Amino acid sequence: MRIGVLALQGDFARHARALQKCGSRPSAIEVVEIRKPEQLEDIDGLIMPGGESTTLLKLMDAWGFVPALEKFHAGGKPIFGTCAGLILTARDVANPAQFSLGLIDVGVERNAYGRQRESFEAAGTAVLDGRPVPIEMVFIRAPRIRRVGPGVETLARHGDEPVMARQGSVLVATFHPELTDDPTVHEYFCRMVKEAKRA
């Protein structure tokens, strides 16, 4: 199984490290850093990491990533977006409004808790495959999910607000599981990729 991490800018190295901790055998998952759209053809799933969404959009635009990502998604291959990755995959974006791929029917507000001074950590519970599991959540200049469309399942909340959600092959989180040593969320994404590959 080959999982790509979009490596244009952001914490792609931490996602690669988190993926390497998944799987029973070290060789079970091959992690590929993706810097050109044609590389998407050789992978089974993609992580869009945290970083700066404005920077990522410019780098994606320069290399024609948008049609390639749309094609990747249309082929049913799973995508996991964290923080900036969520902003890029959302249906609509506010503060300010900007282009997004619209792969998951949620509305997000950028930097919605404030600046770095307002970044925080919290313990939470995700409901994955019907079972509640504890997760660690690190929110960094994080966005907030302000609207959840009818086809979207909320997998975790912070207080009353959704912070992790899934619609079909697209998984998103406003926080950063890759910054913790807890592989729960990445293992869940790996199962999504495995199931999609089998289908």
Next chain:
Amino acid sequence: MEELNGLRIADRKHIGLAEMLKGGVIMDVTNAEQAKIAEDAGAASVMALERVPSDIRRDGGVARMSPVKKIQEIQKAVTIPVMAKARIGHFVEAQILEALGVDYIDESEVLTPADEHFHIDKFAFRIPFVCGCRDLGEALRRIGEGAAMIRTKGEAGSGNIVEAVRHMRSVMSGVRRLTTLGPEELMTEAKNLGAPYDLVRWISRAGKLPVPNFSAGGIATPADAALMMQLGAEAVFVGSGIFKSSDPAKRAKAIVQATTHFKDPDVLVRVSEDLGDAMVGLEISKMAEKDLLQTRGW
């Protein structure tokens, strides 16, 4: 964060913000207009300062934190993180920057030091710090004080990459050397480095620094940025190199592309075409010792 034998380092959320900036370019800006140009070019963050280093070098005088109003204008103009410089040891400038809601403080040798003996206690703040270093010992002293990101100093405002290369090689070879030492050698090594023993021991096992390591001081071309990335930098700071060139917007875009595609010479060719003139560089060996910025801090 990994087990550091109980030694305290910066918070995970602060080291995490540095992780988010990896593969990116942090650009020095002095006003809102430059900040907007930087953001439009794809900067991952901007650094607010009163004057770019080459102007500080030319005009002399005491270089201080950027005026509050300028920082507020820059914060209003862009959505990317805004960093700002405080003088070494000037914890009140840092308190003001914290109250302004700046995203990262650079306790920087580019400004005139406020304290000749002590750096800021960075654990006393709710926002993260980045500090400069010339070698592994200096990096570890700053991490021990709470820096959430390290940048090698280079020689700011020189337009000459040679010092940035020297400092990056020194840090990287220092880390590699620690991995070759036996446990009984580590205390003496910590003494020689002037660094906390627990950090030295952690690095000897992990083979890396516990916080991200970026490069600064002398980057003027896309090739310079890619060189520093290939030498092990995880992102780059560009100061005078952009706004002292003949076409800042174009050069800024080119350096952003070069930092992402640093291992791809075909991309480097493409982005380096037709860039106009780079800033004029200075030869370090012809500069007087007193004119070097890198020797500030310890």
